Amino acid sequence: MKRKLVVVGAGMASGRVLEHLLKAASDAYEVTLFGAEPRGNYNRIMLSPVLAGQAKYEEIIIHTAAWYGEHNIHCRLGEAVTKIDRAAKKVRTRNGETPYDKLVIATGSAPFIIPVAGKELQGVLSFRDLDDVNAMLSAAGNPDTHAVVLGGGLLGIEAAAGLKTRGMNVTVLHLMGHLMERQLDPSAGRLLQKELEGRGIEVHCHAQTKAILGHKRAEAVLLESGTIYPADLVVMATGIRPETRIATDAGLHVERGIVVDDQMRTSDSDILAIGECAEHQGICYGLVDPIYAMAAVAAQTLMGEEVAFRPVELGTHLKVSGVGVFSAGDFLGAPGTELVTLNDSGIGIYKKLVIANGRLVGAVLFGDTDDGLWYLDLIRSGASIEAIRDDLMFGRALAERRAA
């Protein structure tokens, strides 16, 4: 009899595990997939282009109903797992219990909702799944509508740009001193702000939200400073928290995320965790590259093989059409590093490379991001850049031509 694999969460991480597993041994397990969303695996990253009208949901589906059918995956979509009974090796949903031999938890993250008065009003949304995008789109369309985006990180800016494209009046309120402070230095953050303002998006930094005002629906956002911004729609893009509830309730080791070893096993060796809900060596990831690497390792573990997940340096791209922003590694430059910068405000190009011991350790690019992946490769490989140092700033083509 086939062993039973239960997968909790039909998102990007679990989708990748299933692909690897099916490729390695399509009949190793009888698979049941539970998903809280009423749909299967789609490219969540592409929700920003969907919001901006540059892609349709149908184009971002990764696994169709036909794909699940073809691979004999029992899909229980729209059915959240509410409990894991580790002693009986069963998961529970509102429809009953399902036994497992191996369990994969891939529940992703939940948006962090800042605990301010008015957060439960109609028109206050997060930006995590297709339902959020559809709710934002149904509020758009009327040019008099005001949207306030709380949070000027990657998601907040992509939401703001999308809503602006849809014709709304958009304001971004950001707590910190410059936009995307987790990926950009102040110079690049300010350039980004200027670019967004040039598109008609209002941006205010050092803005601390005190309350969302309104009766049934959101009507305005009140800052601690007393300033009020009209808001028919409030999008909270104020961070994410790993979705760990079922793991905590089941007594698994959970810190910020569900703690996993190098093979993606939790504190119960029959239960694996991957994706944004997992924590490896103290880190919870929020980008797909490492999450896909986790998925490959988890599939091997399920096949009884022992490979280890090894974190790599991450790069971030902003997906706002016409705005090139890239960042990787130590983008601020720790003490002792050397900074090489190019700043041409006339054409809106800013580049900063951070070098330590003859190696590239960080990069921020604004305006021209063509060489972002090359810089990321150099950072990841730790290769010496001494031979190309003079040309490094001017990109791969020139540096490699001169070095040849």
Ligand SMILES: Cc1cc2nc3c(=O)[nH]c(=O)nc-3n(C[C@H](O)[C@H](O)[C@H](O)COP(=O)(O)OP(=O)(O)OC[C@H]3O[C@@H](n4cnc5c(N)ncnc54)[C@H](O)[C@@H]3O)c2cc1C
């Ligand atoms: C708008 C947007 C833009 C992004 N852009 C980028 C980008 O440019 N680059 C990048 O690398 N990353 C980006 N990300 C992040 C990327 O999408 C995530 O890192 C990735 O989707 C995480 O995969 P996951 O499987 O861990 O979680 P998810 O894809 O979120 O999947 C988790 C699934 O589990 C379900 N679930 C939760 N609890 C339960 C339960 N109890 N029972 C059943 N199902 C449950 C959830 O409903 C969800 O469907 C973006 C994210 C968003 C929202």
